[in-house]
Amino acid sequence: MTLDDSALPRHPQLEALRDPDEEDPADAVARAAGISFIRLDGTIGCMVNGAGLAMTTMDLVKRAGGEPANFLDIGGGAKSDKVASAMGLILEDPKVNAILVNIFGGITRGDEVARGLIEARAQQVRSVPMVVRIVGTNAAEASALLEAARFETAASLDEAASKAVAASRRVSA
Numbered sequence: 147m148t149l150d151d152s153a154l155p156r157h158p159q160l161e162a163l164r165d166p167d168e169e170d171p172a173d174a175v176a177r178a179a180g181i182s183f184i185r186l187d188g189t190i191g192c193m194v195n196g197a198g199l200a201m202t203t204m205d206l207v208k209r210a211g212g213e214p215a216n217f218l219d220i221g222g223g224a225k226s227d228k229v230a231s232a233m234g235l236i237l238e239d240p241k242v243n244a245i246l247v248n249i250f251g252g253i254t255r256g257d258e259v260a261r262g263l264i265e266a267r268a269q270q271v272r273s274v275p276m277v278v279r280i281v282g283t284n285a286a287e288a289s290a291l292l293e294a295a296r297f298e299t300a301a302s303l304d305e306a307a308s309k310a311v312a313a314s315r316r317v318s319a
Contacts, residue, residue, distance in 0.1 A: 149179065172235055179231040181220055188213025189314050191236035191245040191274075193218050193229070194252045206303055208319045211312035216241045222253035229262025230269065237270060244275045244314035246306055251282030262290035264295045275313035279306040 149160055166174060176183035182197070190212045195201040197219055204214040220232050229256065236242055249259050257279060267276075279300045280288040292299055297312075300306035 150233060155197055166185070172238055174212050175231070176218075176233070178251075179235075181201070181218060181228065181235065183232075183235055183236050184217040185239060188215040188267055189238065189241050189242075189243045189318070191215045191218070191242040192241050193232050193236060193245065193247045193249075195222060195224060195249050195251075195259075199248060199250055201282075203246065203303065203307070206309065207246060207305040209252050210304075210307040211313040212244075212307070212314055216265050217237055222231065224254050224259065224262070226258050226260050226262035226265055229259050230266040233263065233266035234269070237274060239270065242274060243317035244310045245277070246305060246310035247276065247278040247280075248303060249278075249280045249288075251280060251285060251288075253283075255284045255296075256280040256282060256288030257284040257291060260291040260295075260297075264291065275310075275317065277309040277313065279303060 153162055172185060190201050190207050192214050193202050199218050200217050207214050216236060218236065219230055235247055245285055250254060277298050277300055278292055298309060300309055
């Protein structure tokens with residue numbers, strides 16, 4: 147029997163039937179962190195906030211000639227610790243050779259995401275090129291933090307997708 151996680155709030159008694167030994171460890175980590183995560187077959191890890199933005203980001207990665215390695219939505223209001231956890235999930239996939247972070251700040255503050263990215267980079271065990279696009283709430287503060295930490299940034303989503311695909315190709319070559 148397969149239980150859809152999204153149905154568990156309506157049927158809390160079914161949680162007791164969950165067998166953690168049968169679950170992908172990455173899925174368990176994502177669920178515990180409150181992150182929507184689905185592993186895919188590509189090489190470009192994607193971190194976004196919002197399902198619609200995730201779909202758009204993945205579509206633009208494909209349009210730029212790349213393949214997304216995951217669907218990962220950190221959700222609204224994500225703090226730096228959640229961002230660092232999300233980055234860990236992406237980096238656990240050995241096929242990921244570039245990362246695209248695309249954040250539209252509303253509830254989510256850009257500076258919090260930037261701090262999480264900086265924290266995650268300090269904990270990284272392997273070096274993977276990353277392109278970051280943050281717009282919206284506290285985007286200027288995020289930009290200053292990312293510039294000081296020497297992250298590659300992009301002003302538009304098309305530019306970010308193109309840069310991530312190019313970085314992925316450089317690593318693959």
